[in-house]
Amino acid sequence: MRETARATDLLDWYDRHARDLPWRVGPRARAAGMRPDPYRVWLSEIMLQQTTVPAVKPYFEAFTARWPTVSDLAAAADADVMAAWAGLGYYARARNLLKCARAVAEEHGGVFPDSYEGLLGLPGIGPYTAGAIAAIAFDLPATVVDGNVERVMARLHDEHTPLPQAKPVLTDMAAALTPQQRPGDYAQAVMDLGATICSPRNPACGLCPWRPSCAAWEAGTAAELPKKAPKKRKPTRLGIAYLVRRVDGAWLLERRPDKGLLGGMLGWPGSEWNEAPGEAPPIRAEWKTLPGEARHTFTHFHLRLTVKTALVPMDRPATRGEFVELAEFSPSDLPTVMRKAYDLARGS
DNA sequence: AAGACGTGGGT
DNA sequence: TACCCAAGTCT
CATH class of the missing domain: 3.90.79.10 (Nucleoside Triphosphate Pyrophosphohydrolase)
Incomplete structure (x- = not known):
């Protein structure tokens, strides 16, 4: 009989295997009461949209060194920010980054809103990023659904409905698992799991803390999930x-x-x-x-x-x-x- | 509500 | 070479 997946099993794994990232306050420091700067969480999350950790790192370091606070960024010249973003791609992110920084500086007194709804109203912040900031920066029990979480949930429940059609069910599955305790660590833990163990190809199921509860492991279908709609060819x-x-x-x-x-x-x-x-x-x-x-x-x-x-x-x-x-x-x-x-x- | 929107790395 | 993929958002 398959076990039911529990958030605590994943948190235990995260306590031992959390990656050290420049924008992260690790589980030990969080347990000691430390919280990450919402500005750094926000900046990292915007940069990480559809972008790999290695690509983001140098840009994150450069931005935080040059603009240490959201108010500093809000006061920057457009051309300087666009030049600093050059090479990272998806340049609407940089335009919205400035809009958002200026909205926070001018309409919120330089302080990020500490609610999912408040964050969602800001430029460049969608459902994923609002949830990520709410959970990671403010320890609110927001459900965070990115590509990693979609993959983990599809495998955990052996869900074969193709994306993006499956998005609502996968979101429901993710919400059902989100704990009230340590939601910030949990959000990062699911994404770390997806990024390192429950990877798109060759998932390392042998190392997975949720293997006893994984329907795709039982069915032998992990590597072929999630299903995706066929791509169109590029002209x-x-x-x-x-x-x-x-x-x-x-x-x-x-x-x-x-x-x-x-x-x-x-x-x-x-x-x-x-x-x-x-x-x-x-x-x-x-x-x-x-x-x-x-x-x-x-x-x-x-x-x-x-x-x-x-x-x-x-x-x-x-x-x-x-x-x-x-x-x-x-x-x-x-x-x-x-x-x-x-x-x-x-x-x- | 599909399509627009970048780039670099891996296979 | 060609395709897939990466912590999505906006319109």
Whole structure:
């Protein structure tokens, strides 16, 4: 007979195996009464949306060093925050990060709301993040459902309904397991379990504290759960990027509109990205087309970017973008696709 | 309410 | 090479 899964079994496992993460207050310190700074919890949770821990770490360190409090971040210039986020992806997160910081600073006195509902009302905070902050920062018994929890619940209950259709039932399952005691540790424990033991491929069931209660283990189906709706294939789009160098070394750059792909980020002026992009030079110049192309894959399409370069005199007016002095430009301020175009032009 | 929205690492 | 995946949110 299969056992019933208990939160305490997972908490015992977490006490022994909790990972040490820069934004985490571990189980021992929490037991001693320590609580994480809500600002750091919030920042880490936004960065971790659809993003791996190794990718987040250096960005988290850089942000907290430069902007130690939510009020510091609220006072930052948009361009500085977008540049600091460059390379992390999903740039709407950075735009909403600033909106949220400013809402907290101006409408909440610099203090994060300490309720699920209050958090949910802030920009960039959805059901998952509101629950995570409520549980981790405020020790409220919020149910936290991310991709890890969906996977753990699907396996625990041998649920074969494909995602995203299964989301409501999986949420109910997660809610039924959420304890009133140590909800902050528990939220992190389920996610750690999903990230380390109950992993997407080759789950380490031999090490799992919930194996005695796992229906998928009993059925031998763990590795094939959760089921997911089939993916659509990505089309390929073409584009042209224009890299213009002024004789004093300044680069011609353009701030992209807030809405849409790479919204709010700096980039090279260029054509539309589609099946047959037309020429769209941002300045009168003698263009050189570089051999090869910058290839990049976005969430929903592949891009093959032709790079054209030109050197222009000081007094040449641009029809698009603005020249940025060499001393004020760093390729690390660019989203990855734009940095690839830069690398192609610099021969690296 | 599906689709838009990035990127890097693993297989 | 190509596909999958990672602590989702917004529209």
